[in-house]
Amino acid sequence: MKIEFPHIETRVSDLVIKAESLQGPVAVHLEFQSRNDDEMPYRMLRYALEIYKTYHLPVYQLVIYFGQWPATMTSQLEYRLSDQNLLDYRYHLIDVGNITYEELKNSPHQRLLSLLPVVDREKRQRSGKEFLRRCAEDILSSNLDPETKKTVLLRAEIFAGLVFDQKTIDLVFREVEQMLNIEESAGYQRIFEKGMEKGMEKGQQESLMDVTIRLLSKKFRKIPREYLVRIKEQDVYVLQQIIDNIFDINDIKELEDYLQ
Incomplete structure (x- = not known):
């Protein structure tokens, strides 16, 4: 077997924060994923090792997946050769598509409404354009201030690009952009859409x-x-x-x- 392995290039994790838990201080590591990746558990394990090595804190890890199709990635790596030679590694994987629409809509954290287009996968795929229209309407009727609504709507439009076709997005958001004068929203969406092509x-x-x-x-x-x-x-x-x-x-x- 080979005894030399390819050099692993520098990686930038999406978010690492220090937090307090019932067990004491921890490093919370979040990764945001828009597509299934079979290499994810290996990447996450490398992140965990580097974070632990750097900060000497236990690492709580989450992968937040908001892709069009159900998550198929595994969230663990394990083997046991003996009590002295084993690996039992796991992290938390959240498939946003499994969160219900009402659950997110009623969240006290209203900025998360930008994720509405990618929740409730079955209902979203069944209702299509009407589902996306409801997302925009619920953001418009939220308690957010006007400037924050613009930001949330812009992000919602970008997330919509992961799971809806461009024609549907244009139909739903064109009127919203005119109402709130979001001049660059459609431009951002068309650009971002290209990065999501399959x-x-x-x-x-x-x-x-x-x-x-x-x-x-x-x-x-x-x-x-x-x-x-x-x-x-x-x-x-x-x-x-x-x-x-x-x-x-x-x-x-x-x-x-x-x-x-």
Whole structure:
């Protein structure tokens, strides 16, 4: 068997925070996933080891999956050769599509309404356009202030791109955009949609690179040449991370947290 293994490139986790639990301080690690990935448990185990090594805190891990189809990823790795040689690793996997519409709608955390388009998978697939229209209407009638509603609606439109076709999204959100004057919402959605296309892996890196550059250009107007060069050198995983976190990148220099 080989005794040399490929170098594992630097990875940027989606979110790690220090928190207090009944057992004392812990590091909470969250990963957001829009597609099934058979490599997920290996990635999560590497994250757990690096977080524990860095902070010496027990790590509570969650993968939040909001894809179109049911989650098929395993959330554990295990084997037992003896009491001295064993692996029993697990993490919490949440399939947002299994959360009911009413459960999320009635949550006290109203900013989470942006996830309405990807909850309740069976009802969503059965009702189609009417389901998405209800999502937009419930966000509009929420207790959020007008500016927060714009942000939540924009995010809801982007999440809708993961599970609805473009025609349905345009029909439902066009009127909403006019009502709230969300000038860039449709533009963001059309760009983001390209990063969610399903098909052969060939050309995926080029497609995501184009999506990343266009999203950053729309948000920051101008991208320094050195960042453009580096973006073109990134793999699919890094590009997807930038796209998924576009709302949290408030300064072009924050790309340093993602680029390899």
